[in-house]
Amino acid sequence: MIITNPTQETTKPRYSYQETLAASQKANWLLEDIIGGDKRLDFAQPFMPESFARVEELSFLAPAEKLKLNQIRGFDYLCAFGLVEEFILPFVLDHARPQLQGDDYRVRAFLAFAAEEAKHIHLFKHFREEFENGFGAECLCIGPPSAIAEAILAHDPLAVVLVILHIEWMTQKHYTESVQDDRRLDAQFKSLLKHHWMEEAQHAKLDTLMVEALAEGRGEAELEKALDEYLEIGGFLDSGLRQQAEFNLENLRRSTGRRLTEDERAEFVTRQHQALRWTFLGSGMTHANFLSTLERLSPALRKRLEQVAPVFC
Numbered sequence: 001m002i003i004t005n006p007t008q009e010t011t012k013p014r015y016s017y018q019e020t021l022a023a024s025q026k027a028n029w030l031l032e033d034i035i036g037g038d039k040r041l042d043f044a045q046p047f048m049p050e051s052f053a054r055v056e057e058l059s060f061l062a063p064a065e066k067l068k069l070n071q072i073r074g075f076d077y078l079c080a081f082g083l084v085e086e087f088i089l090p091f092v093l094d095h096a097r098p099q100l101q102g103d104d105y106r107v108r109a110f111l112a113f114a115a116e117e118a119k120h121i122h123l124f125k126h127f128r129e130e131f132e133n134g135f136g137a138e139c140l141c142i143g144p145p146s147a148i149a150e151a152i153l154a155h156d157p158l159a160v161v162l163v164i165l166h167i168e169w170m171t172q173k174h175y176t177e178s179v180q181d182d183r184r185l186d187a188q189f190k191s192l193l194k195h196h197w198m199e200e201a202q203h204a205k206l207d208t209l210m211v212e213a214l215a216e217g218r219g220e221a222e223l224e225k226a227l228d229e230y231l232e233i234g235g236f237l238d239s240g241l242r243q244q245a246e247f248n249l250e251n252l253r254r255s256t257g258r259r260l261t262e263d264e265r266a267e268f269v270t271r272q273h274q275a276l277r278w279t280f281l282g283s284g285m286t287h288a289n290f291l292s293t294l295e296r297l298s299p300a301l302r303k304r305l306e307q308v309a310p311v312f313c
Contacts, residue, residue: 015205017105024112024202031119034195035126035188041134045186047074049178054275060264065256072139072251073275074189075131076244079141080280081171081196082124087149088164089117091157095210113206116199127192137255140247142240152233158214159229165211165293166230168204170284171197208293215297227294227301231308234281238312241276245269282312 041047046067050056053073055066096110132138142148152160175197179190215223249268253259260268284290286309295302 015209017103017109017206017209020202020205021105021109021112024109024116024199027198027202028116029195029198031123031126034191035123035130039188039191041130041188042186043071043134045189046070046184047186047189048077049182049185051178052077052174052275052279054271054278057271058268060260060267061258065252065258068255069248069252071131071135072248072255075128075135075139075251076141076248076276077279078124078127078192080244082121082128083141083143083145083148084167085117085121085124086145087152087160088167089114089121090149091153091160091164092117095157095161109206113203116203120196120199123192123196135255137251139251139254142244142247148240151236155229155233156226158211158218158223158226159233161207161210161214162226162230162294163233165204165207166284166287166290168200168207169287169290170280171200172204173283173287174279204289208289211293211297220298220300223298223301227304234285234312238277238281241280242269242273245273245276248272277312282309285309285312 046053048070050070053070055061055069055073058066058069061069092110092114096107096114099107099110128141152163175193179185179193182190215226218226246269249260249265249272285305291302291305294305
């Protein structure tokens with residue numbers, strides 16, 4: 001790995017495959033223990049923190065409509081995770097496959113990572129069924145997952161793993177800073193986010209190790225190109241978020257019957273697109289651990305991303 005700023009080496013996280021695997025085994029949970037049966041969503045409560053949902057700024061919506069939109073944002077939040085984990089799973093398996101004859105802890109850690117991502121995909125599918133049964137209206141979500149995965153996986157593996165690391169640290173930030181202590185949120189939805197966070201905390205460590213492995217031996221120009229492709233993926237996802245904002249307008253109409261004026265529709269899409277941008281792009285781009293990893297590769301990468309990130313915040 002190219003370290004252009006030696007002073008940063010002293011702050012480099014000291015993750016190990018053995019310790020990460022052990023922590024992952026302790027955090028492991030069963031799908032049946034957290035969803036289904038008497039563990040139901042409460043549609044009288046909001047699902048998402050206002051810092052991400054940003055429904056209160058839409059003054060033309062009534063309180064009941066804001067609650068519906070908040071729950072729609074909970075729906076798109078977990079559906080989006082289901083989409084991204086559809087490309088994370090094959091990527092991790094492809095990364096692990098050449099290492100099968102190497103470090104046993106490394107192999108086991110990445111196979112456990114893949115198994116947990118497969119479980120998360122199953123969880124989010126189960127959530128979608130329960131949400132639509134309780135919400136009373138079918139909601140639209142961007143996709144299909146296979147097309148999104150194909151577009152992202154066509155990029156440089158280092159760019160892809162940077163996106164994955166961004167997502168993992170983003171997940172940590174969302175839960176610990178905005179969800180964990182918010183008592184207004186539905187307890188069952190919070191439980192789903194908590195259990196997802198518990199396992200993703202170990203994935204972020206493995207992703208950091210994967211970034212370092214894939215960056216090994218690359219010069220400055222190659223690292224810059226990988227960041228270019230990371231930003232291209234971000235642009236691709238941003239176009240999907242714009243589409244999701246428009247879908248959420250339709251999802252609100254389906255669930256409430258409310259038809260907005262042309263000006264209200266324009267404001268809704270603009271504000272909700274920016275809310276989605278912050279949720280999935282800005283909050284990851286500005287995460288201190290993600291920026292620290294970029295700086296260890298090259299301070300120029302961090303500086304460049306810090307110049308781009310405000311657009312998504």
